[in-house]
Amino acid sequence: MDAVQAPIVQVIGDLIRQVPGTISLGQGVVHYGPPREAIDAARAALADPATHEYQDGLGIPILIDRLTAKLKIENGIDVARGRTLMVTAGANMAFVHAVLAITDLPVEEKAEIILPVPFYFNHDMAIEMAGCRTVRVPTDDHYQLRVDAIRDAITPRTRAIVTISPNNPSGAVFSESSLGEVNALCRDRGIYHIADEVYEYFTYGSARHVSVGSFADAEAHTISMYSLSKAYGFAGWRIGYVVYPDHLASAMMKSQDTILVCAPVVSQVAAAAALDVGRAYSEPHVGELAQVRDIVLRQLGTLAPLAEVPAADGAFYVLLKVNADIPPMAIAERLIREHKVAVIPGPAFGMTEGCCFRVAYGALQKETVAEGIGRLVAGLRAIAGSGLHT
Numbered sequence: 001m002d003a004v005q006a007p008i009v010q011v012i013g014d015l016i017r018q019v020p021g022t023i024s025l026g027q028g029v030v031h032y033g034p035p036r037e038a039i040d041a042a043r044a045a046l047a048d049p050a051t052h053e054y055q056d057g058l059g060i061p062i063l064i065d066r067l068t069a070k071l072k073i074e075n076g077i078d079v080a081r082g083r084t085l086m087v088t089a090g091a092n093m094a095f096v097h098a099v100l101a102i103t104d105l106p107v108e109e110k111a112e113i114i115l116p117v118p119f120y121f122n123h124d125m126a127i128e129m130a131g132c133r134t135v136r137v138p139t140d141d142h143y144q145l146r147v148d149a150i151r152d153a154i155t156p157r158t159r160a161i162v163t164i165s166p167n168n169p170s171g172a173v174f175s176e177s178s179l180g181e182v183n184a185l186c187r188d189r190g191i192y193h194i195a196d197e198v199y200e201y202f203t204y205g206s207a208r209h210v211s212v213g214s215f216a217d218a219e220a221h222t223i224s225m226y227s228l229s230k231a232y233g234f235a236g237w238r239i240g241y242v243v244y245p246d247h248l249a250s251a252m253m254k255s256q257d258t259i260l261v262c263a264p265v266v267s268q269v270a271a272a273a274a275l276d277v278g279r280a281y282s283e284p285h286v287g288e289l290a291q292v293r294d295i296v297l298r299q300l301g302t303l304a305p306l307a308e309v310p311a312a313d314g315a316f317y318v319l320l321k322v323n324a325d326i327p328p329m330a331i332a333e334r335l336i337r338e339h340k341v342a343v344i345p346g347p348a349f350g351m352t353e354g355c356c357f358r359v360a361y362g363a364l365q366k367e368t369v370a371e372g373i374g375r376l377v378a379g380l381r382a383i384a385g386s387g388l389h390t
């Protein structure tokens with residue numbers, strides 16, 4: 001555990017608690033909660049004795065039905081064709097299961113999983129905790145995949161390549177062609193493609209999310225994971241789901257049964273009701289976030305040349321590159337203590353070169369964005385302006 005990075009959201013959260021009134025642009029949360037129908041369903045489920053019992057480890061039938069239909073219609077994934085669907089307590093747990101399921105190697109060797117940088121910190125933590133090794137591969141100046149670099153990083157110990165699109169922390173939406181190349185590479189080299197698609201609904205302008213599992217011949221080597229946390233404002237209910245090849249069914253169930261048994265039943269009932277409301281629930285929220293994003297990009301744009309923000313078409317993050325020679329954690333701490341605004345420093349995402357910060361705007365609304373980003377802009381000018389490289 002000593003080698004595993006500290007959970008940065010908790011570290012920043014501790015600092016925020018010391019400075020009341022801090023606006024958090026740290027944690028990746030949305031400002032809205034679940035649909036009313038989900039809450040009503042959860043309330044009604046309390047009277048059903050089955051809610052209080054262990055249920056099937058894969059998920060309760062009504063939710064499996066709804067998710068199977070959703071995957072087919074929206075993602076082009078036919079669960080009936082050689083794949084298994086499992087409901088987990090969030091996509092983080094799905095990732096842990098997947099890592100445990102695919103990384104057997106003789107004890108003297110470490111299995112490797114390739115993460116394009118920037119990565120999602122919990123992926124890196126899960127890999128290292130499982131006794132495996134994160135292999136970090138750079139992306140390009142716009143945080144797009146560099147398939148050549150990924151190909152060069154494959155070794156006999158590589159078990160998987162992970163892609164997150166839309167991306168946390170960069171907001172980048174990967175092109176269909178680059179995701180297709182990665183998927184084909186995984187197929188040809190006999191490794192897995194783990195596709196984290198928890199931000200599938202969060203794209204802006206002409207950007208479109210592509211489901212890796214819909215590619216031809218993807219079913220035997222693709223593990224696709226999704227979540228209700230963002231799309232349905234469900235973060236505290238802990239519901240995610242994962243689709244994987246049938247040959248991993250036994251290994252995935254060993255991990256699920258040991259760690260979780262089954263996802264919380266009341267949350268599953270609520271999730272089925274949320275799925276009945278469907279994607280339409282998130283659409284107005286995503287529309288509002290698009291407006292918030294415009295304001296964020298415009299305000300952060302005024303920081304040039306002190307900072308730059310590569311274009312980001314998805315999720316609700318931007319990765320700000322600050323042109324200063326100061327350790328990012330030191331700046332993040334001063335931003336909280338002196339300017340009452342919190343962001344996450346780049347090293348948590350593998351950005352160890354330069355001075356980067358993830359700015360999360362999912363919790364902001366049009367009324368609050370100016371204040372939050374205003375503090376960040378003023379804070380960065382005050383703290384890093386004097387250390388500007390010219």
Ligand SMILES: Cc1ncc(COP(=O)(O)O)c(C=O)c1O
Nearest residue numbers: 028090091092120168227229240
């Ligand atoms: C890329 C990515 N994957 C997974 C998760 C975890 O989602 P869940 O709440 O479903 O565990 C997050 C949450 O921020 C995320 O950003």
